[in-house]
Amino acid sequence: MAADGTAPELLTPARIRMLRDQDQNLRARDFAARHGLAEAELIAAQVGHGATAIAAHPDALIPLVREMGDVLALTRNEACVIERRGIYTDYHSGAHAQMVLGPEIDLRIFAKHWVHAFALSEGEKRSVQVFDAAGDAVHKVHLKPESDVAAFDRLVAALALPEQSDRIDLTPRAQVEAAKADPTKAETLRSEWAQMTDIHQFLRLVSKLKMNRLGAYRVAGAPLATPMAPPSVRALLETCASQAIPLMIFVGNMGCIEIHGGLIETVAPMGPWINVMDPRFNLHLRDDQISEVWLVDKPTKNGPARSLEAFDAKGGLILQIFASRKDGGVAEFNAMLEGLARLGGTA
Template structure:
């Protein structure tokens, strides 16, 4: 380690201690924000103690998650966190280089985009009377992509073997992170053609291609289609209302939430819905799903807009509720649970229809 690197990491450690003393119990992500650094940079300062830097190939690392047994998979963005407990059951990797991705199917379901995987760490930390072991992956800006926590019945020997096999030669506590520049999406050049193609969609997955072809940001697409395929609903009441209705009627739903490197998906019923307030710097209103093997935590105070979105398919229209923050970043999507080839449930459509347009 260079003298400069040692000085930088030492000063960051000292600053972190100061924040922890001033705000006992503060989470690392919040501390990093207060210090003006990324979560990955702050975590890396513990390299050599409780943290081991890992290296790729990332598809091989992901595939090894299958050996860990039952774990907890956590994926988050700035507003929403999804947590699932279970094994990594089926992993399929496709593509190479910047286009490489993977699907994970089973109790833990994700869509993985390896272009967003830049740093990874094996982390051992003490929480109350427990020792937590995890694999934590971050993107090039140092933001968390996914975290995999061992559980009581996880295979600890498989975890230790994984850490040994993917241990990076470079254990420097300093990281070179690069903030992402916003992508210019100035389309569509022809709004009428864009909306016509929307009307001709055959599958919900074709929507991503539609946005790419017309170089249009997802939020702007919803604005262009307002009154035709989309309309706004109350952002403060809609998420809880959907979950309360799904819980009361035992209606299976789908929840999508993620970031540039990982999209985690919940499929099934939800039961225990709670709203809680907490925060170190001010009141934070959290909407929670607290079920045995699935948790969701969403900052309701950061939900800025909510949209009903209709997409045509060969099985009829598919309707979603899409939530965005004030910077027009996607927070989460809600669907009625459906399988390919099966029309959308009328019960889900009734829930959506009950929401008043703004």
């Protein structure tokens, strides 16, 4: 039963549009949740009424997004939203993953999760929105006043699907994988972890040992992975802002990871949210959904890569924060990490 008392099977596209017309102020994600819908179902219901179903693969989509110029890139998971202004330059395709490596828009894309996509016009607002097979948002592009609207129109014309339906077929949502650990392999994990030369070797290592990221952290323990107090994430952001320490923030979901590199300026907590509110970068983090935080040390050929990583109660990764090597300040970042509160004790 939906929140308004309507049985889900009676929520036809026409009724969804009617309900949406009556409740324009609620964010699309929240509106969909209120009515027992996937967000993609809400957008699909607008096809022919401001929305156009388009090809979703990034190889087709991203080069045309680039032509729109300065836009806002948005990626989210259940507990965090990252928004970055910029241009989608330097796109790289690949068999298993794709990348955008612009100076402002920096993405890691996993195209198998880019299943449904729409170009949406709502009055003067225009956006491109991509969803996975379950109808959850993977990545969104919002046009800003500086964006090229004619390029948006060209994208719609080039990528519109032959069949435009206001209904969408979805698959069940994949469950978040809980921490997977094998304490009997602790010494092997620690030994091979210490021999890494690149942080990208880490996930291959834990997969080989039949663990996952969070499970490996719990097994390895300090000094490789140190449990931290949840408020340390807010403390890190506030310290980096006040002391002008550059950082890299990674926020993602199964289909897209968006990265901010450089300084942050304004950290503004509001209720359960920790917000970074800068002119070309915003972060919105649900402080109350942070269940575990780990200080992680991974060796590389360029020295240790240290990060603060937050997880939700289900074991899902919320965000990772590293030093920004290209912007300097690594020593300052690492010193700041040492000053953060450990779980069950002080720094």
